[in-house]
Amino acid sequence: MKILVMAEHNGTTVESQTLAAIAAGVQIGSVEVLVAGHACSAVAERIAGLEGVERVWLADAPAFASQLAENVAALALELMPRFDAFVAPATSRGKAVAPRVAAILDVMQISDIVAVDGPRVFKRPIYAGNAIQTVESEEPKLVLTVRTSAFRPLGERAHVCEIVPVATVHELGLSELIGSDVVKSDRPELASAKIIVSGGRALRDAETFSRTLAPLADRLGAAIGASRAAVDAGYISNEYQVGQTGKIVAPEIYLAVGISGAIQHLAGMKESRVIIAINSDADAPIFQVADYGLVGDLFEAIPEILKQLAA
Amino acid sequence: MLEIVVQSRIVVLVKQVLDANVRPRVRPDGSGVDLAHLKLSMNPFDEIALEAAIRLKEQGAAQEVVALTVGRGKAQDTLRAALAMGADRSILVESEFELEPLAIAKTVRSVLADIEPVLVIAGKQAIDDDCHQTGQMLAALLGWGQALCASRIALSPDQVEVDCEVDNGRETLRLPLPAVVTTDLRLNTPRSISLPNLMKAKSKPLDIVASSTLGIDVRPRLKIVEVREPPVRSAGVRVHSAAEIAQVLKDLEAA
Numbered sequence: 001m002k003i004l005v006m007a008e009h010n011g012t013t014v015e016s017q018t019l020a021a022i023a024a025g026v027q028i029g030s031v032e033v034l035v036a037g038h039a040c041s042a043v044a045e046r047i048a049g050l051e052g053v054e055r056v057w058l059a060d061a062p063a064f065a066s067q068l069a070e071n072v073a074a075l076a077l078e079l080m081p082r083f084d085a086f087v088a089p090a091t092s093r094g095k096a097v098a099p100r101v102a103a104i105l106d107v108m109q110i111s112d113i114v115a116v117d118g119p120r121v122f123k124r125p126i127y128a129g130n131a132i133q134t135v136e137s138e139e140p141k142l143v144l145t146v147r148t149s150a151f152r153p154l155g156e157r158a159h160v161c162e163i164v165p166v167a168t169v170h171e172l173g174l175s176e177l178i179g180s181d182v183v184k185s186d187r188p189e190l191a192s193a194k195i196i197v198s199g200g201r202a203l204r205d206a207e208t209f210s211r212t213l214a215p216l217a218d219r220l221g222a223a224i225g226a227s228r229a230a231v232d233a234g235y236i237s238n239e240y241q242v243g244q245t246g247k248i249v250a251p252e253i254y255l256a257v258g259i260s261g262a263i264q265h266l267a268g269m270k271e272s273r274v275i276i277a278i279n280s281d282a283d284a285p286i287f288q289v290a291d292y293g294l295v296g297d298l299f300e301a302i303p304e305i306l307k308q309l310a311a
Numbered sequence: 312m313l314e315i316v317v318q319s320r321i322v323v324l325v326k327q328v329l330d331a332n333v334r335p336r337v338r339p340d341g342s343g344v345d346l347a348h349l350k351l352s353m354n355p356f357d358e359i360a361l362e363a364a365i366r367l368k369e370q371g372a373a374q375e376v377v378a379l380t381v382g383r384g385k386a387q388d389t390l391r392a393a394l395a396m397g398a399d400r401s402i403l404v405e406s407e408f409e410l411e412p413l414a415i416a417k418t419v420r421s422v423l424a425d426i427e428p429v430l431v432i433a434g435k436q437a438i439d440d441d442c443h444q445t446g447q448m449l450a451a452l453l454g455w456g457q458a459l460c461a462s463r464i465a466l467s468p469d470q471v472e473v474d475c476e477v478d479n480g481r482e483t484l485r486l487p488l489p490a491v492v493t494t495d496l497r498l499n500t501p502r503s504i505s506l507p508n509l510m511k512a513k514s515k516p517l518d519i520v521a522s523s524t525l526g527i528d529v530r531p532r533l534k535i536v537e538v539r540e541p542p543v544r545s546a547g548v549r550v551h552s553a554a555e556i557a558q559v560l561k562d563l564e565a566a
């Protein structure tokens with residue numbers, strides 16, 4: 001089976017989700033990767049050196065600078081006659097492009113796969129991860145999005161594969177990017193962080209949230225996450241939300257601080273390798289999934305943990 | 312003399328789903344999730360979509376809000392709720408079985424031909440199937456632009472401007488009309504339904520169209536092999552001091 005994987009990148013760096021999507025693709029068949037963007041040849045070169053990648057298609061044009069879904073989907077559709085499957089990471093962009101590709105190919109997409117059981121059989125969570133569905137597709141072509149936290153990225157290799165330029169420009173004019181407000185942080189990205197320190201409603205306000213959690217995150221080299229209640233209350237902006245409707249993460253360590261553990265939050269973090277919870281309510285549902293649970297006041301516990309870590 | 316009024320309509324896609332506060336029960340035989348006797352509600356993102364449409368109408372940016380659902384007969388309850396919230400009229404495309412997003416998108420496209428909306432607003436995902444597909448598929452089938460996960464929608468006569476929540480922040484898109492917009496949680500807080508409005512909603516139009524009359528092949532494309540409970544995480548240990556947490560962190564860091 002020939003697979004076209006859509007690369008997630010920001011023009012200069014390859015996002016970790018791309019590596020995970022390639023890893024999923026390799027389990028299904030032979031992988032080629034589509035890089036769409038402007039002045040992004042460095043991205044194509046990096047991908048050409050990744051294990052499992054047999055060819056890179058590079059569409060480098062001003063029309064793809066903002067990677068608008070309508071244009072990228074049209075580009076992917078131009079290539080799809082050569083492929084049996086289109087695979088995208090389940091990122092904002094992947095989720096915007098893949099269903100357009102599926103609809104025009106007239107096939108049903110399988111979203112958010114977490115396991116490949118066979119070339120046409122996949123597992124995916126439904127109901128915020130409260131059930132796992134096994135689905136089989138007999139569609140003429142597969143269109144999949146990949147829950148990237150479920151696949152271990154493949155590494156680099158010694159040789160690079162060929163990079164084929166795609167000359168056709170797809171500029172449909174159906175949307176236009178007129179502004180962007182991208183968060184720049186020195187901390188690791190939520191999606192790829194090894195450790196996440198996540199705070200909930202108990203953190204009171206934006207100032208308290210940051211003052212309490214940032215030193216611990218800095219000490220651990222961790223990313224910061226949040227529950228929806230914390231985001232809604234304005235403690236931190238929306239990109240930090242973990243859960244069914246936020247980011248899905250699976251770090252080595254997830255530290256849940258003052259988070260009750262609603263099913264929608266658990267949906268985003270319960271695959272973490274080690275979960276540590278601090279909550280003053282002994283009956284908080286978060287303790288049902290925590291490997292280590294401390295019943296106590298976070299405003300006492302966090303400074304004490306910092307002190308102990310410094311010792 | 313007849314005056315021709317150009318109506319600018321917004322269609323809102325609403326889906327009836329298992330209420331967000333109810334824990335789904337997986338049938339022991341692996342055949343699916345058991346919804347019998349459980350509370351069904353409007354998908355939370357669709358409530359937000361509807362609220363957005365009603366506010367656009369209140370601002371004068373649109374004249375009519377149409378709520379549209381594809382589902383079983385009991386989805387009428389969700390349309391009644393939509394009418395009570397402020398939709399002007401509603402349409403149920405009735406189907407005996409649960410349709411997949413592609414079939415829903417095709418069904419909606421067919422119904423839209425008569426309505427000619429300037430905007431379709433859908434939720435970003437249905438919280439039962441978590442597919443995150445329908446709005447995008449509809450936009451692609453219609454050849455329209457899409458703006459997903461909206462946290463702000465500004466509609467003017469010839470375009471719509473949308474703040475979209477993306478992985479690393481926010482992007483603002485401008486789209487010519489007609490277009491498809493999907494909603495995220497922070498767009499608004501949906502109004503609650505008052506009893507008088509619920510009563511008034513009874514006299515608002517609720518049209519029922521049989522899916523079979525649309526001539527669309529809506530048979531499922533995917534085979535559900537089985538549906539199972541996720542593996543349960545065994546509960547861990549209770550620690551009794553912050554020092555123990557610090558020790559656990561140190562050990563994990565060293566490992």
Ligand SMILES: Cc1cc2nc3c(=O)[nH]c(=O)nc-3n(C[C@H](O)[C@H](O)[C@H](O)COP(=O)(O)OP(=O)(O)OC[C@H]3O[C@@H](n4cnc5c(N)ncnc54)[C@H](O)[C@@H]3O)c2cc1C
Pocket residue numbers: 199200201202226227228229230241242243244245246247257258259260261262263264265268278279280281284296297298299331355356438
């Ligand atoms: C459709 C839908 C989608 C949703 N999507 C998401 C999602 O993606 N992500 C998400 O997180 N939520 C989501 N939610 C919301 C979810 O249901 C919960 O409301 C939310 O997760 C609660 O956040 P919280 O745990 O911070 O707040 P709360 O539930 O209020 O919990 C606060 C916790 O802090 C504890 N606490 C208070 N003071 C202290 C203290 N001093 N020290 C220690 N502990 C303390 C309390 O005991 C309590 O357990 C969604 C809801 C719906 C309906």
Ligand SMILES: Nc1ncnc2c1ncn2[C@@H]1O[C@H](COP(=O)(O)O)[C@@H](O)[C@H]1O
Pocket residue numbers: 324325326327354356357360379380381382412415432433434435436437438440441442443444445446
């Ligand atoms: N059966 C349906 N009837 C009407 N709208 C639907 C239906 N299914 C999905 N939608 C719309 O599409 C959105 C995304 O659903 P999904 O692609 O299933 O995650 C929902 O929030 C609804 O707005």
